[in-house]
Amino acid sequence: MRTWRERIGRAVPRGLGKPLGILRGKLNPVAVYRRNPSFWKETGTAYLYLLPALVILTVFIFYPFFDAFRISLFKWGLLPPRPYVGFANYTYIFHDKYFWRSLWHTFYYVIITVPVTLFLAILVASLLNKGLRFLSFSRTSFFLSYISPIVAIAMVWRWMYNANYGLLNYLLSLLNKIPFVHIQPIDWLNNPDYALPAVIILSVWHYVGYQAIILLAGMQNIEQQYYDAAKVDGATGFQAWRRVTIPLLTPQLFFVFIMSLIGSFKVFTEVNVMLMGPGPLRSAETIVYYILRSSGRIDGATQHLGRAAAASVVLFGIIFALTIFQMTVTQRKVHYQ
Amino acid sequence: MRSRRSEVSYTARQRSYRLLLYVLMLVGCVIMLLPFFWMLTTSVKTEAGAMRMPPQWIPAKLHWENYAVAWGMAPFGRYFFNSFFVSITSTIGEVITTILAAYAFAKMRFFGKNVLFAILLGTLMIPGEMLLVPNYVTLTRLGWLDHYEALIIPWMVSVFGIFLLRQFFRSIPDELWDAARIDGCPRGRYLWRVVVPLSKPAVLTVALFKFLGSWNAYQWVLMMTNTESMRTVPVGLATFSSDIGTAYHLLMAASVMAILPILILFFFTQKQFIQGIARTGIK
Numbered sequence: 062m063r064t065w066r067e068r069i070g071r072a073v074p075r076g077l078g079k080p081l082g083i084l085r086g087k088l089n090p091v092a093v094y095r096r097n098p099s100f101w102k103e104t105g106t107a108y109l110y111l112l113p114a115l116v117i118l119t120v121f122i123f124y125p126f127f128d129a130f131r132i133s134l135f136k137w138g139l140l141p142p143r144p145y146v147g148f149a150n151y152t153y154i155f156h157d158k159y160f161w162r163s164l165w166h167t168f169y170y171v172i173i174t175v176p177v178t179l180f181l182a183i184l185v186a187s188l189l190n191k192g193l194r195f196l197s198f199s200r201t202s203f204f205l206s207y208i209s210p211i212v213a214i215a216m217v218w219r220w221m222y223n224a225n226y227g228l229l230n231y232l233l234s235l236l237n238k239i240p241f242v243h244i245q246p247i248d249w250l251n252n253p254d255y256a257l258p259a260v261i262i263l264s265v266w267h268y269v270g271y272q273a274i275i276l277l278a279g280m281q282n283i284e285q286q287y288y289d290a291a292k293v294d295g296a297t298g299f300q301a302w303r304r305v306t307i308p309l310l311t312p313q314l315f316f317v318f319i320m321s322l323i324g325s326f327k328v329f330t331e332v333n334v335m336l337m338g339p340g341p342l343r344s345a346e347t348i349v350y351y352i353l354r355s356s357g358r359i360d361g362a363t364q365h366l367g368r369a370a371a372a373s374v375v376l377f378g379i380i381f382a383l384t385i386f387q388m389t390v391t392q393r394k395v396h397y398q
Numbered sequence: 399m400r401s402r403r404s405e406v407s408y409t410a411r412q413r414s415y416r417l418l419l420y421v422l423m424l425v426g427c428v429i430m431l432l433p434f435f436w437m438l439t440t441s442v443k444t445e446a447g448a449m450r451m452p453p454q455w456i457p458a459k460l461h462w463e464n465y466a467v468a469w470g471m472a473p474f475g476r477y478f479f480n481s482f483f484v485s486i487t488s489t490i491g492e493v494i495t496t497i498l499a500a501y502a503f504a505k506m507r508f509f510g511k512n513v514l515f516a517i518l519l520g521t522l523m524i525p526g527e528m529l530l531v532p533n534y535v536t537l538t539r540l541g542w543l544d545h546y547e548a549l550i551i552p553w554m555v556s557v558f559g560i561f562l563l564r565q566f567f568r569s570i571p572d573e574l575w576d577a578a579r580i581d582g583c584p585r586g587r588y589l590w591r592v593v594v595p596l597s598k599p600a601v602l603t604v605a606l607f608k609f610l611g612s613w614n615a616y617q618w619v620l621m622m623t624n625t626e627s628m629r630t631v632p633v634g635l636a637t638f639s640s641d642i643g644t645a646y647h648l649l650m651a652a653s654v655m656a657i658l659p660i661l662i663l664f665f666f667t668q669k670q671f672i673q674g675i676a677r678t679g680i681k
Contacts, residue, residue, distance in 0.1 A: 100507055100508075100509075101509070103506055103507050103508055104507075104508035104509045106506065106585065107502040107506040107507075107508035107511075108502075108508065110498040110499065110501060110502040110506070111498070111499050111502050111514075113494070113495040113498060113499075113554075113555070114495040114496065114498065114499035114555045114560065115499075117495065117551065117552065117554055117555040118518075118521065118555055118557070120536065120552075121529070121533055121536070121551075121552040122521050122524065122529065122557075123517075123521070124532070124536070125529040125532035125533050125536060126521075126524050126528070126529065126532075128532035128535070128536070129528050129529065129531060129532045132531060132532055132535065137535075185426060188419060188422060188423055188426070189423075191419055193416070193419055193420060193423060195423075197668075198427075199423050199426070199427050200672065201668065202426075202427040202430045202431050203426070203427070203430050204671070204672065204675075205430065205431070205434065205661075205664075206430055206433075208610060208660055208664055208671070209434075209614075209657045209660060209661075210613065210614040210616075210631070210632050210635075210656055210657060210660065211614060211616065211632075212614075212616050212631075212632035212633075212635050212636055212656065213437075213632070213635060213653040213654075213656040213657045214433070216437075216635065216639055216649055216650070216652075216653045217433045217434075217436060217437040217440075217650065217653060218433065219639075220436070220437075220440065220646045220649070220650065221433060221436060223646075225449075225451075226448070226449045226450075226451060226453075226646075228432075228436055228453060231451065231452060231453055266429070266430070266433070270430065271675065274672060274675045274676060275675060275676060277676075278675075278676030278677075323525075326525075327525055327526075327527050329527070329617055330616045330617055333620075333636075334616070334636050334639075337639070337640055349527045349617075352527060352530065352531070353530070353617070353620070353621065356530065356531055356534065356621065358534075358620060358621050359620065366531050366534070366535065369530075369531045370531045370532070373527065373528040373529075373530070373531055374528070376525055376527060376528055377524065377525060377528045380523065380524075380525045381523060384523045
């Protein structure tokens with residue numbers, strides 16, 4: 062071990078050595094540099110490499126993250142003055158029945174969409190993993206919905222949901238040929254009871270292929286020897302699926318579950334495009350819809366950026382809680398390998 | 399003898415089981431493709447034909463002129479130009495910033511590396527929707543609202559892309575850099591001439607997903623633009639739909655046009671796409 066004096070060399074004049082020595086050269090930039098010049102040169106280059114990304118991240122992610130909290134404390138309309146109002150925006154949204162409704166609609170959407178999509182995705186992935194022919198064709202057909210622009214997708218669903226001329230009601234009416242079945246045409250988009258379910262069906266259809274592809278990749282990663290072992294033990298196909306595939310797939314299942322949970326809380330485009338607004342009687346308004354509406358960007362609403370920011374902070378709280386939950390579970394190890 | 403019989407019946411059972419699986423898969427594919435088929439078939443009907451009940455699966459006469467009519471009813475040329483311009487520039491920009499940052503995190507020693515990386519990880523927790531309002535305020539201040547800058551510059555970086563590339567870069571052996579250094583190759587040239595070509599699949603995946611996300615973006619464009627001339631295809635299509643009311647044949651024609659570039663891209667890069675998706679899940 063060298064002494065601090067040896068390590069920092071002649072960076073510090075002798076007279077000052079004693080008091081500065083207490084810091085052991087840790088705060089003396091020259092000494093710090095001299096101790097390991099190549100490291101600091103590399104640091105300089107590295108930050109040069111990081112600079113473009115860091116500048117954009119700082120301006121458009123780090124700063125606005127804190128700014129959202131700040132804006133939520135101001136009355137912020139289209140034109141100044143924009144006075145500080147404390148927690149008035151929070152008080153306002155917590156007394157706004159439409160805010161609570163938007164929360165409820167979002168939860169309703171999430172609670173149905175996430176499990177149904179995941180369940181169907183598991184079925185689809187298992188089917189695709191069966192070694193059937195036409196794999197690449199079926200994989201592509203399941204994937205097509207995910208890559209297509211959601212706006213265009215929402216258009217065709219709106220057309221299919223049309224009460225009088227829509228394909229869905231026509232297909233449903235075919236069921237009436239079965240005895241004792243009487244299905245009335247559903248006014249999907251104008252009936253407050255059906256607007257949100259219509260969005261849910263669209264979302265399940267849109268995301269199931271994406272999730273299935275991830276799960277399929279996970280399934281294909283499971284080594285054959287596990288199945289061989291199961292076979293030796295006399296497991297049937299279903300038992301092998303239940304006792305080998307599903308347990309070994311937990312990391313992917315959990316990843317897909319969390320991603321879709323977090324993503325579903327942010328549902329907006331499907332609603333705004335397919336229903337051309339928040340749905341009849343605002344029956345499909347979601348949190349993000351509420352945020353954009355309060356921002357005065359849609360629906361011809363008045364601009365209240367403070368309220369929009371307050372609602373954003375609430376959304377962040379929900380997502381943050383979910384992320385913490387995810388981390389706790391992940392740390393307890395979701396997989397068996 | 400008995401065992402043989404059971405074997406035969408087992409294969410027969412297995413065959414019917416396989417048949418069932420094929421039927422299930424067919425049903426699945428039909429459900430997934432039906433909306434696309436319906437979009438396409440409606441787009442070549444007349445307005446009256448589209449409203450016919452029971453519906454026609456394939457119209458007797460294909461009215462391809464619907465596409466020209468729809469194209470002429472809104473400034474789609476401008477929308478497509480905007481979409482291509484915004485998607486291509488933000489993809490190029492993102493790839494450059496992401497490669498640089500990912501390389502620094504993967505292969506360089508520097509002060510504050512772990513802290514910075516943890517902070518970057520943390521940003522993945524922030525929902526983008528939370529940043530809409532403050533970014534709207536920032537862009538207003540910068541005077542970028544309703545300008546291309548607002549649609550491009552904030553999207554020229556992707557934390558997720560940095561992670562993905564960093565993982566990939568880490569698998570490149572350090573001996574390559576040592577060899578390059580001995581030959582007097584500067585770091586920058588080594589990165590672009592050696593590391594990037596070696597990581598082509600990962601870089602391509604990052605670029606593809608950026609392009610896809612950028613082409614399909616709706617919420618951000620809706621929030622940050624006001625005028626027709628700044629709209630991209632998705633927002634333009636949504637406006638078009640509220641303008642034309644019930645002319646669904648034209649709306650479907652416009653929707654097909656909006657999907658087409660993505661479809662073409664997908665068919666050329668299918669393998670990358672599917673592997674990229676699979677990779678995000680496995681990690």
